[in-house]
Amino acid sequence: MSRSESNDHANSESGAPPGWERVIAHADMDAFYASVEILDRPELRGLPVIVGGGANRGVVSSASYAARRFGVRSAMPTVEARRLCPHGVFVRGRMDRYVEISRTIREVFESFSPIVEPLSLDEAFLDLTGAGRLLGPPLAAASALKRRVLERTGLVVSVGVAPVKMAAKILSDLSKPDGLLAIGPEYLRAFLEPLPVERLWGVGRVTLERMHRAGICLIGDLARRDAGELRARFGSIGPHLRELACGRDPRPVVADWRRKSYGEENTFERDLASGADELGRALIAHAEALGRRLRADRVAARTITLKLKLARPLGGGRYPLVTRSLSLDAPTDDGAAIMRAVRALLARAAVGEKIRLAGVQAHHLERSDPRQLGLFDQKVAIAVARNARLNRALDAVARRFGEDAVTRGLAHAERAAPTHRIK
Numbered sequence: 572m573s574r575s576e577s578n579d580h581a582n583s584e585s586g587a588p589p590g591w592e593r594v595i596a597h598a599d600m601d602a603f604y605a606s607v608e609i610l611d612r613p614e615l616r617g618l619p620v621i622v623g624g625g626a627n628r629g630v631v632s633s634a635s636y637a638a639r640r641f642g643v644r645s646a647m648p649t650v651e652a653r654r655l656c657p658h659g660v661f662v663r664g665r666m667d668r669y670v671e672i673s674r675t676i677r678e679v680f681e682s683f684s685p686i687v688e689p690l691s692l693d694e695a696f697l698d699l700t701g702a703g704r705l706l707g708p709p710l711a712a713a714s715a716l717k718r719r720v721l722e723r724t725g726l727v728v729s730v731g732v733a734p735v736k737m738a739a740k741i742l743s744d745l746s747k748p749d750g751l752l753a754i755g756p757e758y759l760r761a762f763l764e765p766l767p768v769e770r771l772w773g774v775g776r777v778t779l780e781r782m783h784r785a786g787i788c789l790i791g792d793l794a795r796r797d798a799g800e801l802r803a804r805f806g807s808i809g810p811h812l813r814e815l816a817c818g819r820d821p822r823p824v825v826a827d828w829r830r831k832s833y834g835e836e837n838t839f840e841r842d843l844a845s846g847a848d849e850l851g852r853a854l855i856a857h858a859e860a861l862g863r864r865l866r867a868d869r870v871a872a873r874t875i876t877l878k879l880k881l882a883r884p885l886g887g888g889r890y891p892l893v894t895r896s897l898s899l900d901a902p903t904d905d906g907a908a909i910m911r912a913v914r915a916l917l918a919r920a921a922v923g924e925k926i927r928l929a930g931v932q933a934h935h936l937e938r939s940d941p942r943q944l945g946l947f948d949q950k951v952a953i954a955v956a957r958n959a960r961l962n963r964a965l966d967a968v969a970r971r972f973g974e975d976a977v978t979r980g981l982a983h984a985e986r987a988a989p990t991h992r993i994k
């Protein structure tokens with residue numbers, strides 16, 4: 572990539588179409604478990620397939636569309652499903668198989684967006700805001716997503732696209748089966764108005780009864796009410812639901828990897844002074860192990876935390892805990908960079924006591940693709956790429972010969988302390 576191209580890339584618009592603040596897709600597999608059973612046993616195609624039993628014995632967990640025509644629904648007692656559909660094909664669930672396919676689906680979702688928020692095995696929000704440049708208008712992107720899921724899994728996904736989460740979910744639901752619906756910001760309110768108010772998230776059975784008593788049946792009824800009146804009647808959820816009814820839903824799509832944190836720690840066989848070599852070696856091992864795990868998951872951390880448990884007992888098996896955190900200028904997945912932060916934190920902690928346990932944690936994760944880190948300066952990008960190559964090579968050695976083979980800075984030292992994951 573030439574310099575001018577990379578600048579164009581950096582300066583281009585967010586990729587969202589005009590008027591769209593965000594482009595949010597909600598993708599939901601059609602009759603997921605039942606469809607997987609039909610995929611694996613094609614002779615079941617077109618038949619009323621009802622998945623129940625297994626871990627959730629006695630309740631329908633998924634029903635094919637042929638079964639739904641008889642009124643069979645998920646969460647219905649299997650006994651009732653048998654009464655409604657006596658000639659139905661009842662099968663036990665195979666959770667391992669559903670999880671396996673779910674992984675493939677997730678891979679496809681993640682190839683469309685770095686920001687995927689799974690809601691269950693077969694359902695996720697995708698933030699497609701930045702995808703416009705590559706994938707075209709929202710409808711084209713969603714249509715490509717449907718095709719790709721079908722190609723990779725043989726299964727059908729329905730997709731709703733809207734500028735807000737709540738509407739995207741309603742749309743995917745309304746579009747089923749094998750559906751695709753998108754709505755732009757200019758039509759959002761008109762689309763929501765005639766829908767029953769229970770379509771909104773947060774309107775459960777009790778709230779719905781109270782809404783009906785207040786004469787609110789449609790989303791439009793709620794949108795037209797006064798926020799103060801709603802607060803008086805329903806408490807703080809009243810104005811919140813009114814915001815949703817007006818098509819305002821500021822909740823972003825939050826990738827599940829962003830919520831995660833990573834940690835490595837160990838308890839020493841004997842308590843150590845804060846300057847002890849063994850402590851330094853353990854921390855290097857933790858930093859390197861963290862770096863490997865971050866790289867394996869293609870994420871980078873912006874915050875590094877040092878965790879020390881002091882040897883002075885507080886009674887009841889408890890010990891004083893010291894934690895110190897540092898925010899990095901740029902997110903990292905590099906063990907050496909993590910260790911530099913750990914050294915700075917160790918100096919800052921200035922622990923004058925013996926230490927019983929030491930750990931390193933990584934928080935505030937981002938995707939580690941350099942293009943998404945805003946590294947458009949070529950020198951920085953090249954340095955990052957070189958470092959990434961080095962780390963990939965180290966990771967390959969670690970996989971072949973074990974983690975101790977590559978623990979940096981330990982060439983002549985004794986084995987690094989074994990580490991274990993805390994999360």
Ligand SMILES: [Mg+2]
Pocket residue numbers: 599600601602603693694
């Ligand atoms: Mg589903």
